[in-house]
Amino acid sequence: xxxxxxxxxxxxxxxxxxxxxxxxxxxxxxxxxxxxxxxxxxxxxxxxxxxxxxxxxxxxxxxxxxxxxxxxxxxxxxxxxxxxxxxxxxxxxxxxxxxxxxxxxxxxxxxx
Amino acid sequence: xxxxxxxxxxxxxxxxxxxxxxxxxxxxxxxxxxxxxxxxxxxxxxxxxxxxxxxxxxxxxxxxxxxxxxxxxxxxxxxxxxxxxxxxxxxxxxxxxxxxxxxxxxxxxxxxxx
Numbered sequence: 001x002x003x004x005x006x007x008x009x010x011x012x013x014x015x016x017x018x019x020x021x022x023x024x025x026x027x028x029x030x031x032x033x034x035x036x037x038x039x040x041x042x043x044x045x046x047x048x049x050x051x052x053x054x055x056x057x058x059x060x061x062x063x064x065x066x067x068x069x070x071x072x073x074x075x076x077x078x079x080x081x082x083x084x085x086x087x088x089x090x091x092x093x094x095x096x097x098x099x100x101x102x103x104x105x106x107x108x109x110x111x112x
Numbered sequence: 113x114x115x116x117x118x119x120x121x122x123x124x125x126x127x128x129x130x131x132x133x134x135x136x137x138x139x140x141x142x143x144x145x146x147x148x149x150x151x152x153x154x155x156x157x158x159x160x161x162x163x164x165x166x167x168x169x170x171x172x173x174x175x176x177x178x179x180x181x182x183x184x185x186x187x188x189x190x191x192x193x194x195x196x197x198x199x200x201x202x203x204x205x206x207x208x209x210x211x212x213x214x215x216x217x218x219x220x221x222x223x224x225x226x
Contacts, residue, residue: 004155040218044216048211050210100146101214102158
């Protein structure tokens with residue numbers, strides 16, 4: 001079975017903290033994605049990576065950065081967490097130029 | 113830019129009812145179209161897809177047909193079950209910077225009562 005795993009299901013952080021969300025896929029996929037999911041807004045793309053060490057901004061990159069040092073791992077970093085970053089964060093991966101994406105279970109982040 | 117619009121939710125139906133969730137899109141070119149489902153506490157799973165006009169995607173009793181003339185991809189099921197209660201997302205793919213990005217609708221929460 002294909003698998004995308006995320007480091008935490010639930011996370012609570014304080015304003016100003018640096019937060020790392022980790023994502024690992026075991027399918028040897030080239031592309032990886034980070035989304036945030038908010039009620040009534042669907043999923044919005046934060047960043048994506050089409051290859052190791054390559055990254056591209058999505059629709060809402062402000063306040064976030066990413067790192068992809070290995071093909072299977074894609075990290076989302078909140079340099080200084082703020083309350084408006086409280087959300088569900090979903091990681092996904094796909095083969096190159098294939099539309100179908102495989103999703104992890106999500107991390108529900110609360111910033112106090 | 114490309115966009116996807118889904119019918120407003122939440123939708124509540126009785127078991128064995130007929131389901132339609134509307135989805136329309138705006139896109140340049142001919143994107144692939146997808147329906148994803150999110151069960152409580154889980155990530156998204158691909159439910160079905162269609163890659164070109166008039167294609168019909170189907171899975172688990174759900175169907176959707178890629179209608180280019182009406183730019184629609186409505187999700188249907190003839191007889192829903194309690195286990196179909198979930199949030200459903202319509203999406204299209206667009207090529208950007210060497211990757212196929214998905215553009216999602218806002219999601220429709222479906223509740224099926226026994």
